[in-house]
Amino acid sequence: MNVQSRPSRLIAVEQLNRDWVACPYCDEVWARPDLLEGERARCGNCHSIIFIRKTRSAERTIALMIAALILFITAMSFPFMRMEKSGLSNEISVLDAVSILWTNDMHFVALLCAGFILLFPLARILLLLFIGVSLLGKGETGRPHAWSFRLAQLIEPWTMAEIFMVGVIVSLVKVGKLADITLGPAFWSMTGLMIVLTIGGQTICKDTVWHNIRGQL
Amino acid sequence: MTTTRELGWALCRSCGTLTDQPGEKCLVCGASTEIRKPQSLQYVWAFWFAGVLAYIPGNVLPIMVTDSVAGTSPSTIIGGVISLAHHGSYVIAAVIFIASIAVPMTKFAIIAWLALSIQMRWKLSAHRRHIAHEAIEFIRRWSMIDVFVVAALAALIQVGGLMAISPGTGLDAFALSVIFTMLSANSLDPRMIWDASHPGEEKHVAT
Numbered sequence: 001m002n003v004q005s006r007p008s009r010l011i012a013v014e015q016l017n018r019d020w021v022a023c024p025y026c027d028e029v030w031a032r033p034d035l036l037e038g039e040r041a042r043c044g045n046c047h048s049i050i051f052i053r054k055t056r057s058a059e060r061t062i063a064l065m066i067a068a069l070i071l072f073i074t075a076m077s078f079p080f081m082r083m084e085k086s087g088l089s090n091e092i093s094v095l096d097a098v099s100i101l102w103t104n105d106m107h108f109v110a111l112l113c114a115g116f117i118l119l120f121p122l123a124r125i126l127l128l129l130f131i132g133v134s135l136l137g138k139g140e141t142g143r144p145h146a147w148s149f150r151l152a153q154l155i156e157p158w159t160m161a162e163i164f165m166v167g168v169i170v171s172l173v174k175v176g177k178l179a180d181i182t183l184g185p186a187f188w189s190m191t192g193l194m195i196v197l198t199i200g201g202q203t204i205c206k207d208t209v210w211h212n213i214r215g216q217l
Numbered sequence: 218m219t220t221t222r223e224l225g226w227a228l229c230r231s232c233g234t235l236t237d238q239p240g241e242k243c244l245v246c247g248a249s250t251e252i253r254k255p256q257s258l259q260y261v262w263a264f265w266f267a268g269v270l271a272y273i274p275g276n277v278l279p280i281m282v283t284d285s286v287a288g289t290s291p292s293t294i295i296g297g298v299i300s301l302a303h304h305g306s307y308v309i310a311a312v313i314f315i316a317s318i319a320v321p322m323t324k325f326a327i328i329a330w331l332a333l334s335i336q337m338r339w340k341l342s343a344h345r346r347h348i349a350h351e352a353i354e355f356i357r358r359w360s361m362i363d364v365f366v367v368a369a370l371a372a373l374i375q376v377g378g379l380m381a382i383s384p385g386t387g388l389d390a391f392a393l394s395v396i397f398t399m400l401s402a403n404s405l406d407p408r409m410i411w412d413a414s415h416p417g418e419e420k421h422v423a424t
Contacts, residue, residue: 013244017235022228025347026411027220029235046347046411051233083373090375097372104375108389109368116361150231150246157399160361166312167365173309174301175370178380210232214245 006217014214023050057205061132064200068125071193076118079184083175093186094118116160121197124159127152128204141213149209156201162194227252230406254406261332264401268394269325275391276318281367285380293387294318294363316362317391324360324398327353328405335409343414350410353402360395364388 021032023043033041035053043050054060075094082091092100098118101110127148134141168190172181221228227239231248239252254260279291292300294317301310327349334341367384374382 010244013234013236016226016237020235021233022221022226022235024228024230024233025407026343027222027228027408028411029219029221029224029226046344048347048351081373086379088379090373092372097369100372100375101368104371104383106368106371106384108392109364109371109384112364112392113368117365146232146246150248153231157358157403160358160365163358163361164365164369167362168369170309170312170362171366171369171373173306174297174366175373177304178374207233210234210245213232214234217245 010217014217017211017214021050023048051207052205053208054203054205057203057208058132058135060203061128061200062136064196064203065125065129065132068121068193068196068200069129071189071196072122072125075186075189075193078186078189080186080190081172081184082182083179084182085179091184093184094190113164116158117164120155120159121161121193124152124155124197124201128200131209132204135209135212139212141209141216143217145209146213146217149213153206159197159201161190161197165190165194222252230254253408253412254404257404257406257409258332258336260404261328261401264397264404265325265328265332268397268401271390271394271397272321272325273390275387275394278387278390279385280363280388280391281370282383282385283374283380284383291385294391297363313363313366316359320356321360321394321398324353324357324402328398328401331405331410335412338413340413343411346410347407350405350407357399357402360398361392364392364395 017032019032020029021041022029023046025048026043026046028043028045030041030044030050035041035051037053037055040052041050042048078093079091080094080097082089084090094117098110098114101113131141131145131149131152134145168187175181221235224237225239226235226237227250228235229243229246229248229250232243232246234243234245234250236243236250239250241250242248243250276294279293279296281297282289282291294313298310298314298318301307301313331346331350333339334346367382367388370382371384374380
């Protein structure tokens, strides 16, 4: 990008951020630390970790997000579990579960499940994949990356795949005495997805991403 | 020891960009860059009361209704915990008790304590309050478990005529309570915890 064409305000802000950082927890200002991969910077006042320079952040994020995407697709396409009681059986997939809830007038719960365990995790996978690929490739970032990463951070607390899985395990214990339950491939895919998403959500190096975006706007 | 406020700067809470013109839209990510989140405590209290209000019907009303040949039986959160313990599933009973009763109660208490300590300028250790804030950030989502338990049961147990499980009114209230409490914790600007411990900052009134 042609440096001369950048607005002076952007240049001023970028210079400010090249020299200084602030702790998001206690507002203390520090000189920007020069970190090597694997090192972390702690605030000298409140001892929070301000940022961690993650090792091979882009590569790991891409790998884990591709795995997450595959697991997400298998979790959607195979039966989740099968229940039998008195000769009657009922086999459901994750999507079936949401549509059963919806058609039985449990709209609010159906929407919560669709959002927290399907839509938000999928959005997060795709957004982080997009950012990881851009960083690893030419390293060119811009407005779309800023918006994507901000959105990915915003939905982070609302992606509840792991909480859903714990809920499912509890419900299995409850139902175990009432009926025979067989777990399907989607159950194991969801379990894998939960693990991969939990690790993968932490491998992206936030400060590197924002610093990269800041330098190229 | 200098804060961004003393320098006349502000930090974007979304992307960590510093700016020397507080109040402008963050040039990097587009979020607002206030010195402190405006009306932070008002948002905290509004969501806190909404969360507490929704928590009451969430516990009093049945969260799950079981229809079977034996009749219709509604069950509340605490009823579910007791029946699990009664059937010998102590671990699961403990998980549900912790996630649905202990965690929400603790969250209400910690958020109220943090908000009051900021509002009333209590002379408390900022470090201790900081740890309390980190703790609620960590546990805040886990109260959703019970909602997913009922959702999974309701989706699974629909055996034509024999038996059906559906969520009760209490479940919607409980889910709303969890969402409101998450929003309440989210509205608390952690930097306010440290404001009183910075010398020369007493003149700033937290709102």
